Amino acid sequence: MISIAYSPCPNDTFLFYHLVRDKSQNQEVKEELWDVENLNEFAKLGKYPVTKISFAAYFSVIDKYILLETGSALGRGCGPLVVRKKGNKTELKEGSSILVPGQLTTANLLLSLYTNGTQVSKPLRYDKVIPSLLSGEADLGVIIHEERFTYEARGLEKVIDLGEWWETYTGSPIPLGAIAIRRDIPKEDAFLFQDRLRDSLKMAYTEPKEMFDYIRENSQNKEDAVIRSHIDLYVNEYTKALGNEGHKAISSLYERAIAAGFLPKEKNGYPLFLGERN
Numbered sequence: 001m002i003s004i005a006y007s008p009c010p011n012d013t014f015l016f017y018h019l020v021r022d023k024s025q026n027q028e029v030k031e032e033l034w035d036v037e038n039l040n041e042f043a044k045l046g047k048y049p050v051t052k053i054s055f056a057a058y059f060s061v062i063d064k065y066i067l068l069e070t071g072s073a074l075g076r077g078c079g080p081l082v083v084r085k086k087g088n089k090t091e092l093k094e095g096s097s098i099l100v101p102g103q104l105t106t107a108n109l110l111l112s113l114y115t116n117g118t119q120v121s122k123p124l125r126y127d128k129v130i131p132s133l134l135s136g137e138a139d140l141g142v143i144i145h146e147e148r149f150t151y152e153a154r155g156l157e158k159v160i161d162l163g164e165w166w167e168t169y170t171g172s173p174i175p176l177g178a179i180a181i182r183r184d185i186p187k188e189d190a191f192l193f194q195d196r197l198r199d200s201l202k203m204a205y206t207e208p209k210e211m212f213d214y215i216r217e218n219s220q221n222k223e224d225a226v227i228r229s230h231i232d233l234y235v236n237e238y239t240k241a242l243g244n245e246g247h248k249a250i251s252s253l254y255e256r257a258i259a260a261g262f263l264p265k266e267k268n269g270y271p272l273f274l275g276e277r278n
Contacts, residue, residue, distance in 0.1 A: 001028050001029075001030055002028070002029055002030070002049055002050065002193075003029075003030050003031075003032065003048050003049060003050075004016070004020070004029055004030070004031055004032070004048060004049070004050040004051065005031070005032045005033070005034055005039055005042065005047075005048040005050070005051045005052065006031065006033060006034075006039070006051070006052040006179075007033065007034065007035060007036045007039065007052050007177075008033045008035075008218035008219065008220070009036075009145050009146070009219070009220075009230065009234075010146070010215050010219050010227045010230040010231050010234075011073055011230060011231055011234035011235050011239075012052055013033075013214055013215045013218050013219070014201075014204050014211070014215055014231050014235060015071055015179075015197070015200065015201055015204065015235065015239070016031060016197075016200060017200065017204060017211045017214055017215070018199070018200040018203040018204060018211070019196055019197055019199075019200035022196070022200070032048070033218060035102075035125055035126070036052065036053075036054055036101070036102065036105065036126075036177065037054075037101065037102030037103075037104060037105060037123070037125070037126075039051055039052050039053055039054075039057075040053060040054050040056075040057035040102060040104035040105065041104070043057055043058070043061050043064070043065060043180070044057075044060070044061055046061075046064045046065075046182060048182075049181065049182050049185055050179065050180070050181050050182075050193065051065070051179070051180055052071075052177060052178075052179055053065070053177060053178060053179075053180050054102070054104055054105045054106045054107075054109075054176070054177050055106045055109075055175045055176065055177060055178060055250060055253060055254075056104055056105060056106045056108065056109035056257070057104040057105070058178060058180055059253075059254050059257060059258075059263050060104070060263060060264070061180075062270040062272065063183070063270060064182060064183060065180035065181065065182055065183060066180060066181060066183055066190075066270075066271065066272070066273065066274050067178050067179070067180050067242075067250070067272055067273050067274060068178070068179045068180065068181055068190075068193070068194045068197065068274055069194060069241050069242050069273065069274060069275065069276060070179070070194055070197045070198045070201065070239065070240060070241060071178060071179030071197055071201075071239060072175070072176075072177065072178040072179065072238055072239055072242055072246065073176040073177045073178070073234045073235075073239065074173055074174065074175045074176060074178075074236075074238040074239075074242070074246055074249065074250070075173050075174065075233070075234065075236050075238055076163075076167055076173050076174070077163065077164075077233070078148075078163055078174065078176065078233050078234060079110065079161060079162045079163010079164060079165075079166060079167075079174040079176070080101075080106075080107035080110060080111070080142050080143065080144050080162045080163060080176075081142065081143050081148055081151070081158050081159075081160070081161055081162065081163075082098070082111070082140060082141070082142055082158070082159040082160040082161075082162065083130075083133065083140070083141055083142075083143055083151050083156045083157060083158055083159060084133060084139055084140050084141075084156060084157060084159055085133050085134055085136070085139075085155060085156055085157075086155050086156060086157050088133075088139055090139035090140055091159070092115070092119070092140060092159055092160060094115070094118040095118060095119070095120065096115075096118075096119050096120065096140060097119075097120045097122060097138070097139070097140070098111070098119050098120070098121060098122065098138070098139075098140040098141060098142060099122050099123075099124045099129045099132060099133070099138045099140065099141035099142065100121045100122065100123055100124070100141075100142045101123070101124065101125065101126035101129060101142060101143075101144050102123050102125075102126075103121060103123050105144070106175065106176050106177065106253075107142045107144050107162070107176075108121050108123075108142070109253075109257055109262060110162040110163075110165075110166060110174075111142055111162060112260070112262055113166075113256060113257070113260060113262070114160070114162060114165055116260070117260065117261070117262065122138065124141075126143070126144050126145055126147065127147070127220050129141040129142070129143055129147070130143065130147055130150075130151060130154055130156060133156060134154065134155055134156070140159065142162070144176075145220075145230065146219070146220060146221045146226050146227070146229075146230045149221075149226050149229050149230065150221065150226065162174075170249070170252055170256075172245070172248060172249035172252055173238065173245065173246070173249050174249070175246075175249050175250045175253050176234075178250075179197065181193060181194075181274065187274075190274055191274070191277045194274060194277075195277075198240065198241075201235075201239065201240060212224075212227075215227060215231075241276075242273065247272075247273060250272060250273075251272065254272065
């Protein structure tokens with residue numbers, strides 16, 4: 001039995017559905033679903049052999065985990081958004097207080113790179129950010145996941161697209177989250193799991209009704225159109241295989257975070273990627 005942990009977001013449940021239900025393998029899989037910031041915290045302890053993780057958190061635990069080539073959320077036009085309630089004229093500036101979906105999230109790392117670390121980040125679970133902005137408890141917030149498809153209809157407006165800023169600044173797609181496996185797992189077993197995950201993703205495109213029911217059951221937003229938009233945006237060619245461009249984008253984020261002083265230098269030197277089987 002191997003325990004794996006991932007988020008209830010549609011891109012993750014789409015990715016893992018067939019793997020966790022595959023009874024043809026000798027090794028059974030047990031899944032646990034948690035908010036991404038919980039997963040980031042668990043990764044610091046090395047709790048799960050396989051876990052979804054924000055890239056920002058992964059960079060702090062590279063002595064414990066290594067990235068799989070399959071399963072990443074990485075792309076263009078999919079980055080975190082800084083938003084505010086319509087009619088609120090608050091701008092993001094030095095010293096701004098802003099809600100973020102977790103201190104260890106890539107969203108918070110991108111925000112820190114954008115502001116040179118001058119913002120005051122207030123962590124809050126991602127699905128609580130919009131309600132807090134609408135109630136007036138906060139003026140600015142960073143939204144992720146399916147919230148980017150609903151924020152305008154709910155009465156908010158975009159201040160800054162952090163993904164767009166990153167793409168313009170670096171020319172690279174934006175790395176958001178990935179699937180990592182513990183370094184104490186034998187390499188051959190890690191490659192076997194990577195192969196199984198890739199097969200699970202291929203099978204997901206057959207879209208059996210039971211799979212979509214599972215995705216909807218776990219999604220914060222139950223609207224089919226929002227769920228499909230989420231999957232279409234966050235599951236792409238980089239999810240299938242990172243490739244050279246994916247490696248370059250992730251390495252760039254890692255190096256820039258270290259250079260800016262947001263990550264410890266002492267863990268630099270560990271290989272970031274499992275790679276492909278020879």
